Amino acid sequence: MFVSRTTSSRYRRIFLKYFPTLIIGILAGYIAGTRNIALEEIRQIRRGMPEPEPQVECMPERTPYNTAEEAEPIYDDDTDCDDADEDQSVILDQYHPHGEKPVKAALVALVRNSDLFGMRQTIRQIEDRFNSRFNYPYIFLNDVPFTEEFKTGVRILTNANVSFGELDSESWGMPEWIDRERYEMVKSYRKMCRFQSGFMHKHPLLAELEFYWRIEPDVEFFCDQEYDPFVFMKQNGLKYGWVIGMTEFMDTVATLWNTTKNFVGQHPGIVHPANLERWLLDDAGSYNGCHFWTNFEIVDLSFYRSPEYEAYFQYLDRAGGFFYERWGDAPVHSIAAALFLNASQTHWFEDIGYFHPAVSKCPSGSNTRTKCVCDPMRSFVENSYCIVRYKESKQMVLDPEATEPVHTGPVFMAVPVLG
Ligand SMILES: Nc1nc2c(ncn2[C@@H]2O[C@H](COP(=O)(O)OP(=O)(O)O)[C@@H](O)[C@H]2O)c(=O)[nH]1
């Protein structure tokens, strides 16, 4: 129908007048909606976790960061501490990529430039299953400078902070007391094991961390990680968290146990009264080679920084077995955890589905009950010798009254991978 020119220009004027308000309204609605979704997600994550002990009576209201540049939180002194929303914005802030996390923690890897593809696979999985919601920072260490290709290739996969560090010659080299004639050829694998045993936790980029989660290239995570394992460990006083346990190639640790016994003999009182030594020994009392597979470990770094651990590492380093035999960081960390910690401070993350070539661990019941993509029927880790012995030993230490073994099914030996 015919519309007069005057009427149409009136509509245009009204439209132009209210258009900006309309756009602002739509944008505001969108932002509020996104924020509510994020808050709801975080709320769900928190619901799955044990209730935290309140750290402070009342926190000042804090405006969530909007950009990476807003490094400093903005506080409003004029706050009402009873306001429920305030708590939520603090939680939201903590898991923001640049927020201060509830635990000072990071995902840490020693890695080669040539492992870029494998590390990208690992990060992709960690982000999808866990870190895209929690945004813990990554720290990558290398004995040579990282290439720009590596840095760009990993940064692009995450919103979290990423740092790159190099190693000094003390932490990566071969110490002067190593007999060059006995060990002429310097294999980098042995330097790597020594570094991960005695120096990783001392790197300046880790100085502020309370916990680290060690990651490696080419690993897979099968399940959604619905709670924050750092908070879980801290709240429960746990120092060492692991997923896969197995026996070591005994040739590579031929003198490790005897060297450990000598060390312990020289340091009376160093072994914790509620220790897990039984887990390390077979029924005849000989070292069985059981160890936590350290390509995955979540650790309270105060353990590696403790005088006990440092003295133990120094003793082992002087003995030269990292080079002469190829002592791995896995048996070294594991023996230390078993002897110097209270058994209750070590934790098997049964609920984490994990693969490192060539062993996978799939939580039982995960094909129906949990958000995992793995077949528990193909995971024999639960029934492997070292896991069964761990569970039995821990139960016997923590509950001496319990004499029944916790597991009575078939026992398999997990096959270690020789590096
Ligand atoms: N920078 C650096 N990283 C290394 C070197 N050797 C091993 N790594 C890293 O140390 C970790 C363990 O090495 P890997 O080859 O996976 O050992 P495996 O898991 O025992 O087979 C991985 O993250 C590797 O990228 C090395 O010579 N230089």
Ligand SMILES: [Mg+2]
């Ligand atoms: Mg590996």
